[in-house]
Amino acid sequence: MRTRIAELEADLRARDDFLAIAAHELRNPMTPILGRVELLLARARRSRDGAPKWITRELERLESLLDAYIRRATILLDMSRINSDELSLQPAEVDLSALVGQAVSSMAPVAERAGSRVSLEVQDGLVGHCDQTAMEQILENLLSNAIRYGSGQPIEVALSRDGDWARLAVRDRGIGISDQDQPQIFERFRRLNPTNRNGGFGIGLWITRQLVHAMGGEITVCSAAGVGSTFTVGLPLTPPARANA
Numbered sequence: 115m116r117t118r119i120a121e122l123e124a125d126l127r128a129r130d131d132f133l134a135i136a137a138h139e140l141r142n143p144m145t146p147i148l149g150r151v152e153l154l155l156a157r158a159r160r161s162r163d164g165a166p167k168w169i170t171r172e173l174e175r176l177e178s179l180l181d182a183y184i185r186r187a188t189i190l191l192d193m194s195r196i197n198s199d200e201l202s203l204q205p206a207e208v209d210l211s212a213l214v215g216q217a218v219s220s221m222a223p224v225a226e227r228a229g230s231r232v233s234l235e236v237q238d239g240l241v242g243h244c245d246q247t248a249m250e251q252i253l254e255n256l257l258s259n260a261i262r263y264g265s266g267q268p269i270e271v272a273l274s275r276d277g278d279w280a281r282l283a284v285r286d287r288g289i290g291i292s293d294q295d296q297p298q299i300f301e302r303f304r305r306l307n308p309t310n311r312n313g314g315f316g317i318g319l320w321i322t323r324q325l326v327h328a329m330g331g332e333i334t335v336c337s338a339a340g341v342g343s344t345f346t347v348g349l350p351l352t353p354p355a356r357a358n359a
Contacts, residue, residue: 217253229266
């Protein structure tokens with residue numbers, strides 16, 4: 115029995131190593147390609163003679179596809195790091211108000227293409243002690259989820275202070291989540307609609323929860339089928355040791 119367990123653990127480590135290598139090799143070559151596309155798009159937009167609209171439109175489409183590709187490879191890399199306990203967070207003072215605003219601004223074109231309008235209600239000057247990259251990943255995952263399952267309806271993003279905690283809420287008015295599915299949505303490879311080809315790997319919410327927990331926070335969902343979902347993230351504004359001092 116012990117031998118079999120050891121073999122299974124070795125298989126899991128090999129799988130995670132493969133995921134990490136594959137994600138790294140798939141992602142890295144695309145980063146400079148995306149940079150070149152962004153440069154060409156910027157030149158097309160500011161061309162004195164005016165580049166044909168179809169060229170600008172196709173470059174925007176290419177930029178979006180490359181960005182989505184890199185995000186998916188990054189998700190695989192994050193998953194492998196979490197599984198192997200190699201996820202390294204670097205907490206620092208972060209302007210959460212500005213970070214949320216930037217995330218919403220960067221995702222706005224994606225939301226518009228899906229027919230959704232994103233509204234923002236953020237308390238100014240809210241600064242917390244957290245890992246900025248992890249926060250960016252959390253925001254992107256929650257916003258992407260809201261856009262994907264939001265049925266083209268408005269999306270609301272709110273950030274406020276609640277005592278010694280920051281509360282981030284992302285609300286959509288889409289397909290919602292049944293009571294039966296809610297306990298399972300934060301599990302790996304769990305997708306709300308397996309037949310949806312644009313549904314991703316089904317690990318975005320799992321990664322989100324792992325990152326939130328790693329920073330001492332909590333994440334909850336309030337939803338009902340057919341009326342949309344609200345994901346709420348609570349994060350301590352100060353490190354646990356400082357908060358207990």
